[in-house]
Every structure is written in C-alpha cells, then in structure tokens.
Amino acid sequence: xxxxxxxxxxxxxxxxxxxxxxxxxxxxxxxxxxxxxxxxxxxxxxxxxxxxxxxxxxxxxxxxxxxxxxxxxxxxxxxxxxxxxxxxxxxxxxxxxxxxxxxxxxxxxxxxxxxxxxxxxxxxxxxxxxxxxxxxxxxxxxxxxxxxxxxxxxxxxxxxxxxxxxxxxxxxxxxxxxxxxxxxxxxxxxxxxxxxxxxxxxxxxxxxxxxx
Amino acid sequence: xxxxxxxxxxxxxxxxxxxxxxxxxxxxxxxxxxxxxxxxxxxxxxxxxxxxxxxxxxxxxxxxxxxxxxxxxxxxxxxxxxxxxxxxxxxxxxxxxxxxxxxxxxxxxxxxx
Amino acid sequence: xxxxxxxxxxxxxxxxxxxxxxxxxxxxxxxxxxxxxxxxxxxxxxxxxxxxxxxxxxxxxxxxxxxxxxxxxxxxxxxxxxxxxxxxxxxxxxxxxxxxxxxxxxxxxxxxxxxxxxxxxxxxxxxxxxxxxxxxxxxxxxxxxxxxxxxxxxxxxxxxxxxxxxxxxxxxxxxxxxxxxxxxxxxxxxxxxxxxxxxxxxxxxxxxxxxxxxxxxxxxxxxxxxxxxxxxxxxxxxxxxxxxxxxxxxxxxxxxxxxxxxxxxxxxxxxxxxxxx
Numbered sequence: 108x109x110x111x112x113x114x115x116x117x118x119x120x121x122x123x124x125x126x127x128x129x130x131x132x133x134x135x136x137x138x139x140x141x142x143x144x145x146x147x148x149x150x151x152x153x154x155x156x157x158x159x160x161x162x163x164x165x166x167x168x169x170x171x172x173x174x175x176x177x178x179x180x181x182x183x184x185x186x187x188x189x190x191x192x193x194x195x196x197x198x199x200x201x202x203x204x205x206x207x208x209x210x211x212x213x214x215x216x217x218x219x220x221x222x223x224x225x226x227x228x229x230x231x232x233x234x235x236x237x238x239x240x241x242x243x244x245x246x247x248x249x250x251x252x253x254x255x256x257x258x259x260x261x262x263x264x265x266x267x268x269x270x271x272x273x274x275x276x277x278x279x280x281x282x283x284x285x286x287x288x289x290x291x292x293x294x295x296x297x298x299x300x301x302x303x304x305x306x307x308x309x310x311x312x313x314x315x316x317x318x319x
Numbered sequence: 320x321x322x323x324x325x326x327x328x329x330x331x332x333x334x335x336x337x338x339x340x341x342x343x344x345x346x347x348x349x350x351x352x353x354x355x356x357x358x359x360x361x362x363x364x365x366x367x368x369x370x371x372x373x374x375x376x377x378x379x380x381x382x383x384x385x386x387x388x389x390x391x392x393x394x395x396x397x398x399x400x401x402x403x404x405x406x407x408x409x410x411x412x413x414x415x416x417x418x419x420x421x422x423x424x425x426x427x428x429x430x431x432x
Numbered sequence: 433x434x435x436x437x438x439x440x441x442x443x444x445x446x447x448x449x450x451x452x453x454x455x456x457x458x459x460x461x462x463x464x465x466x467x468x469x470x471x472x473x474x475x476x477x478x479x480x481x482x483x484x485x486x487x488x489x490x491x492x493x494x495x496x497x498x499x500x501x502x503x504x505x506x507x508x509x510x511x512x513x514x515x516x517x518x519x520x521x522x523x524x525x526x527x528x529x530x531x532x533x534x535x536x537x538x539x540x541x542x543x544x545x546x547x548x549x550x551x552x553x554x555x556x557x558x559x560x561x562x563x564x565x566x567x568x569x570x571x572x573x574x575x576x577x578x579x580x581x582x583x584x585x586x587x588x589x590x591x592x593x594x595x596x597x598x599x600x601x602x603x604x605x606x607x608x609x610x611x612x613x614x615x616x617x618x619x620x621x622x623x624x625x626x627x628x629x630x631x632x633x634x635x636x637x638x639x640x641x642x643x644x645x646x647x648x649x650x651x652x653x654x655x656x657x658x659x660x661x662x663x664x665x666x667x668x669x670x671x672x673x674x675x676x677x678x679x680x681x682x683x684x685x686x687x688x689x690x691x692x693x694x695x696x697x698x699x700x701x702x703x704x705x706x707x708x709x
Contacts, residue, residue, distance in 0.1 A: 109341060116337045120330055123363075127326050133370050136387045143378060143388075151376035151388035152480045156395060167396040174403035181410040185417055218483070225377065226479035230399045234487035241495060301399060305492055308406045312496055315413050317504025321435035321475050328439040328472070332446055339450045347455060347500065351462050354493065355446050358469055361481070369476045376477075386477035398484045402492055409500045418523050421548035425619075 147286035148223040156228065157293050158284065165276045168300055172269055175304040182311040197246070204246035211239035219298040223290040232294070233301025240306045249313040258310065265303040272296045325366035332359030345422050346412050350405065357401050364390040435475040442468040454560040455501060463494035507542040509533060510549045510557045511568030512602075512620060515645040516707050517585070517672065518546070518568040528707035529567050529672075532584070532694070539690045540683070550619050552604030558677045565683075566675040569641060571606035576675075579684045582691050583671030585704060587639045594662040597634025600624050607637035610667050621645075637667065 139151045146158035156164050215236040222228030244252050272293060279289055336356025340349050368390040374380055376388035416422055419430060445468055449461025466489035473482035511529075513519050518527040525546050537544035546567075549557060554566045558578060571589070572580060589606060591599070601607035602624055603617035611617070616633065618624040621642050627633050638646075676684050694700045 112341050113338075116334065116341070120334045123333075124330050127330075130326075130367065133322075136370060136376075136385060137389075139376055139385075139388055140378060143376075149378040150480070151378075152392045152395065155388055155392035160392060164396060167400055170400055171403045174400075174407045177407045178410040181407070181414045185414065226375065226483055228395070228480060228484075230395060231480070231483040231487045234399075234402075234484065234492055238487065238491040241491070304403065308403075308492075308496060309499070311410070312406075312413070312499040315410075315417075316499050316502045317506070320433075324436045324439045325472060325476055328443055331443060335446055335450055345455070347497070348458065351458050351497070352450060354462055355450065355465065358466065358485075358489065361485075362469065362472065365473055365476050365478045365481055368478065373477045375479050391478045391481055395480055395484055398481070398488055402488045405493060406496050409496055413500055416545075416547070420520065420525065420546050423549065426548055 146284060146290070147288075148290055150223055150225055150228075153223040153228050153290060153294075157223070157290050161276050161280060164297075165273055168269060168272060168297065171304055172265070172300065175265075175307055178308055178311055182315045185315045200246045204243050208239055208243055211235065211242070215239065215298065215302070216295075219294045220291055222294045223287055229294040229297025230301055232298040234305065236298060236302035237305030237309070240302070241309055244309065244313070248318055249310055250318070253310055258306075261303050262307065265300060265307075268296045268299040268303070272300070322366055322369045322371065325362060325369065329359045329363035329366055332356065332362065335359075344424050346415070346424055346427075347409075347422060349424070350408055350412070354401075354405065357397075361394045361397060364394050435472065438468060438471050438475060442472055453556060455562065456560075459494060459497040459501065462497075463490055466490045466493065503545065505542055507533075507537055507540065507544045507565065508563045509544060509546045509565045509567050510554050510563040511546050511566065512551050512554075512570075513548060514569035514621070514641060515648070517641060520548075528585070528703055529674075531703050531707075532691075532700075533565075533567060535694070536687065536690050540686055550604070551602050552619070554604065554675070558675065561677065564676070564680065569639065569672055570675050571639060571670050571672065572675060573604065573606055574609050577678055578675040579678050579680065581674040581676070581684070581687050583673055584691075584700075585641075585672045585708070587641055587670055587672060588666055589637065589639050589668040589670055590643065591635060591637050591665040591667055592643065592662050593635035593665075594628070595631075595634045597632075599635045599637060600627055600633040601637040606668075606670065607639070610637045635662075639670070641672075 139154075142159065143149065143151045143154040146154040148154040148158070215232040218227035218235065219229055219232035222232070240252075247255075275289065275293060275296070279285065333356050336352045336354070336359060339352025340356065343349055343352065368387040370384045370386060373384045373386040376385045376391075412422065415427065419427060421427060442465055445461055445465035449458050449465055452458045452461065466485060470482045470486040470490065473479075473485060511518050514527075516527060518525070518529040520526075530546070533544050533546075547563060549563075554563075554570070555576060555578065557563045558566055566578070571587075572578060589610065591610070593599075598614055598616055599611060600616045600618055601611050602621055603619060608615075608617060615637075616627070618627060621638070624633075624636055624638070625646050628636055674687065676687070691700070
C-alpha cells in the first residue's frame, strides 16, 4: 500500500512544480496603500490581520485556545508516581534570567504595541513573551514558577482576554472601525492570549515528562 | 532569482516532510516530518507573495515594487495555529506512550484490531 | 545570491535532520532549519512572517519536541512482548521481568517506563541513549556490544521443524545467528508465528518460552501449525538477561547488587515459580 502513497506524493509535487510556471510573469500587487491607511495602520499585514480579515483572526484565536484546552485534557490526568525533587538554584542561570527577563518583556510589549506601524504584531510578541517565561522556568523550575505566578489566575485571564477580544472585534465589526487604537488593544490582547497559552503548554508538558 | 529558489526549496521541503511522514514508523518522527512539510507550505505562500526587488508592504518606505501583503497575513496565523495543533498532537503522543507503551505506529495499529 | 545560499543551507539542515536515526538530532536539526527558514522569509520581503517563524518555529516548537522526548527521573526499558516474562494486560504491564523491574525501580528511586519496540531496534536505541535498559526475553547476539545482567531465567534455543520449507527467526534475536543462509527473518515473534501458521515457513529457531506461548495459544486464534508433531532439535543452552549500554557501569552495578539481594532472600525463586509454573 505504501507505493500508492509514494506515487501520489511524487505526482502531487510534480503537478505543483509544473503549475508554478503559470505564476510567471508575476501579476501586479493590488493597491494596498489606501485601505491600510483607512484602517489606521502603516503595516499592510497588520491591517489585513486585524481589519479586512478580522473574523478569520478572531476564530483562529479561538482555535488556539481550543487546542490548548485539548492539551490540558490529554495531559491533565497524567502524574508521576514519584514527584521529582525541586530544581537546584544555579546562580549564573538565575542571575542571567533576572537580567534578561525585563528586556524580553519590554521587547515583546513594544513589538505588540507597534505591530500596526512596522513588522510585528500580537502573535510573534506572544511567542517572545512565552520564550521569556521559558527562560525563567529554566532558572527556577516549572512548578515553583507556576506557584509564584499564580497560574490559576493567569488561566482565567486567558479566557478573559479571549472574551475581550471577541467583544471588541464584534463591536467594531458591527459599528465600524475606530482606527489605530483598536489595533493596539487587539494586538496586546492577542499577545496575552498567545503567551499564556504557550506557558500552559510548557507547564503541562513539563509536568508529564519531567522538569525542564 | 530569490523567488525561483524559494519555490524550489518549498516543493522539496514538502516532499521531504511527507516522505518522512510515510516512511518513519515512530510517531514523533512523523510529527517532525509534518513540521517540515508545513514549513514548506508556508514558504510556498510567502514565495507567491514575493515580487522581484520587492520591499515589505509598509507605508512610508516610498514608491517601488512591494510584496503582496495578503498571503503573508494568511500564513502569519497559520504558524501560530501550527504550534497549537502540534502541541495537541504531542500531548496525545505522550498520552499514548503512557497508556499503550509504544510509539511505533504498526504496533499501535495492530493493537486496535 | 545570499538568498540562494540561505535556501541551500535550509535544505541541507532539513535533509540532515530527517535522515538522522537518533530522534534528538532530528529535533535539533529541524530547530536549526526553522531558524534558517526565518532568514529566507526576510529575503522574501516578509518580516512579519520571519518574526513569527523565529519566535514560534524555532523557540517554542523545538522546546515542546524536546520536552516530549524528555524522561527525567525515569528508567526507560526497551522491550519486546513475551507472554509470561513481560506483557501488556489492558493498560497495565505484567510478567516476571516486570515484577523484577518494578522492584529495581524502587531500589534506584526511579519510575520504570516500558516502551514496546522491535527486537532489531534495541541495540540502536541503547547506543543512542534513548532507553536505559533492554528486557523482554532478551537473548544477546554474538558480538553484541552491550553490558549484560546476571542470568535470570535459563532457557534453550531450539530448531522447530513442522514441514519442509525455509526456516525463520526474529530479526536481531539470537535465533538469527543459527539461521541457514536461505532463512527468513520477521519483525517480532507474533509475525513469525503467523508466517508459520500460514505455511510460509517450514520451521523456526525460537527459545522455549516463546514456543510455550505458541503451544498455549494454539487453536485459540486460528494458529494451527501442528507444533505437537513437530521435530525439535536443541541448539544452545542460554539464559534471559537484561541488557545495558557499555558505559552505564553504575546502573549495571546497582542491577547486579539488586539481583544478588533478590536471589539471597529467595524472592527471585518465588517469582520464577509463580510466573513460570
């Protein structure tokens, strides 16, 4: 049976390769300058993600939250017979995490808040904030960090962020677009959602498979 | 030149990833292959958006050819969703390892029969 | 020019990662490939996508793969399923070797995790450090570079011949050393038994424990291969053992010590009679 799949893949790829020649010469890009300015943005990608295709983005944020909830369900019941001893504090890692954490948070907030002006936006900013939390977890151990962060509150605020995002997006889809203030607030909410989701994934994985 | 080499790279990456998906029997290897294939698909869309000597679609960069912002906006969310679904798939791999004690797809399938 | 070079680098990294045999190298290679891919996006005038790919594809995806591979504080055992020694009952693992391993896990303060694999993959998994021990009716092949525990259960390798035809064995097992040049190898004992039942094989080289399993299951699930009238030639006296990587001397010492205590209290003998009566 495998040869069917192999031939199908080869046929599909050659079909795509043959089809790409219709992409040349490349057509002109549709004018994007005017609509982008209308949405109050300078970055056309941000204008599309949070303006023209806002429904798409809102529902993708929902898909993200659903997948994270699925991770929680799959790994929630798995525990260890013998809990691991806490991670010993390594001064070097701890100090460098302390020093680096501030800049990482500032950077991610800057990328989120300036997402409508230049490259950036809520999604990469959330991932950067998630990696910052990961760095802190490496230094302190996941369990201790989750206690210090009051994880239950954060998980609730994740659902709060989704609700706020949906409410904001729904309101502006019905009432018309107010401009860049919406873009900034939506980007910050998406950052929050993505970062908390990433942290929950890391925490549940670490709990099931051993400390980071 | 950039556009052409990106198209070639995208098609080869999808091929490599799907090949791994078929040939390997370990589910984690299969997910790695899927990861590479999805990278290839994203690269294909980004290459479609590219124009020769184009610059990013930002206002204030002045006149000149720019890349098409629409495919870029589409793949931006795709990357994030890919992370979430990959995490879900890996969570089920961990679940299977704990309950069925194997990561070999043949053994898992035989057990289901 | 730079874009073409970066594309070549991306492709090389992906090909390097996906052709590795060790999972850890695959994950690291795919992570590096993601970072190079982010560079390619920059050349294609897509800074937003490059930023997202670098932050997510490189950092988070690589990290969750590494966490899924991680087994801190566990004793991972690569095993093949053999009925009275090590087998799965519903969600639970049972058998003589499981009882020994469970007690050994308590002795070294680690959770024991069994992973069913093919017999032929065990040396590679041990050498790559993906598992700590090998068990489940383990009979070392000639020239295998593994550390062996003291013998647990004595057994015998026999050549079973039911009818004329080629002889089969499990790939990578001790029985493969005794195969004639035209012998066939199978992935595991179940497939070997199925081939024998289908009449593809005239005989097989197996140990007595697996033979007993076949005799017990004969008639239950369409496995008639007339084993009762088969001609059996004993080939070699052996014993089931656990296997470790050569550099795991500490674990090996602990295992030897543990088995010695188990034997001196009579517990080992009790377990053997309980499971193999």
